[in-house]
Amino acid sequence: MLLFCGYDTFVGYLAWEHHDESMLARDEWAYDVPHNRLELLQVQPYTIYNQAVYDTRSRKLIGFGPENTAVYNPETGDWEKTEPAVEPPLFRFWFSMAYDSQSDRVIIFGGRPYQQDDTWAYDYESNTWTEMTPEVGPSYRWGHAMAYDAESDRVIMWGASEVSRTPMSEEEKATIWAYDYESNTWTAIKSTGGPSYRVGHTMVYHPGSDRIILFGGHHLGDLEFSDETWAYDYNTNTWTQLQPSIHPSGRRLHSMVYDEAADKMVLFGGIAGTWLKEEINDELWLFDLVAEEWSQVLPETVGQGAPAEQVPSEAVP
Numbered sequence: 001m002l003l004f005c006g007y008d009t010f011v012g013y014l015a016w017e018h019h020d021e022s023m024l025a026r027d028e029w030a031y032d033v034p035h036n037r038l039e040l041l042q043v044q045p046y047t048i049y050n051q052a053v054y055d056t057r058s059r060k061l062i063g064f065g066p067e068n069t070a071v072y073n074p075e076t077g078d079w080e081k082t083e084p085a086v087e088p089p090l091f092r093f094w095f096s097m098a099y100d101s102q103s104d105r106v107i108i109f110g111g112r113p114y115q116q117d118d119t120w121a122y123d124y125e126s127n128t129w130t131e132m133t134p135e136v137g138p139s140y141r142w143g144h145a146m147a148y149d150a151e152s153d154r155v156i157m158w159g160a161s162e163v164s165r166t167p168m169s170e171e172e173k174a175t176i177w178a179y180d181y182e183s184n185t186w187t188a189i190k191s192t193g194g195p196s197y198r199v200g201h202t203m204v205y206h207p208g209s210d211r212i213i214l215f216g217g218h219h220l221g222d223l224e225f226s227d228e229t230w231a232y233d234y235n236t237n238t239w240t241q242l243q244p245s246i247h248p249s250g251r252r253l254h255s256m257v258y259d260e261a262a263d264k265m266v267l268f269g270g271i272a273g274t275w276l277k278e279e280i281n282d283e284l285w286l287f288d289l290v291a292e293e294w295s296q297v298l299p300e301t302v303g304q305g306a307p308a309e310q311v312p313s314e315a316v317p
Contacts (some may be wrong), residue, residue, distance in 0.1 A: 001257055001266050002061065002074070005030040028077075031299065033286065035260040039297035041077060053099040053106055058124045062099070062106045066091050071124065084127045088120045094142040098155045099147065103181045107155050111223060115140040115165075121181060137186040138177045140165070143199035151210045152234050155179040162220045173197035178234065194231050194239035196222075200252030201234075203311040205266055206289050207258075210235070211291065215264055218252045223275050225250035228288070229294070247294040248285045262286055 018211040028041045061072035068088050069082045072228040088108060095111030106122040117140035119132040134235035145265045148155050151232030176189040201217025228251035254270025265287035273279035287294050
């Protein structure tokens, strides 16, 4: 798992106006799950609100936002701006991004600061962004989450912020959207019995169980951030709340990815605490979906100035 850039100081809910370099993380880390080893790789030019997904065909990370498209080569550790002829409108943030492995396309939807309801697809081989303009699609949104369901060949999207938009009906909040790149269609799926509507959550597909795992987020009006773990099954259109005895504290704006070799979800960071007293969180957690158990890990940390020994959680970057 690779972690790079972002904010390492709490700067507020949006923080778009904050460009003080002292507040921006510039470190790049690699976490080896089987060996529980956290390594500081290098210092990078800072970036904020960037998202990246792994392209399995090219074996590279495809990054976008807020100002350019860039590709990361894990073998060399280098970022390269690709400068495609056309890009999605820049200076957007809190959009969502997923990699469609069957079609070999990176899919982007939504975002701020504008009322974005556009769908874009990126082809690394031709370095081409294409605005897809499907006939029907979700309303504009930001702070939502997307995950690619490989078995069904669909990008699944749910949630968003309720701030700065017209009120949504309960039916609209419960609606899950599925995107099929091949037919360029969004399909609205009515669902019931799922989590409360939220923003700042994560959704990651687990191939072994063919389900999407959701953690955390914040429901408008709630004092506490969510510490719930949910599983969504696209084939049966059912939500199931999982009940692990130990789990991360409630949080939003964390990161979570799936590690195929270890068959575990890896979660890092985020904003914890409560809506009235938000706190930067530096914890690292693993989720075993087979056992339905969360476990916090304290990795061995190595690299520039980092001792090769067990470290307390507050020292994790």
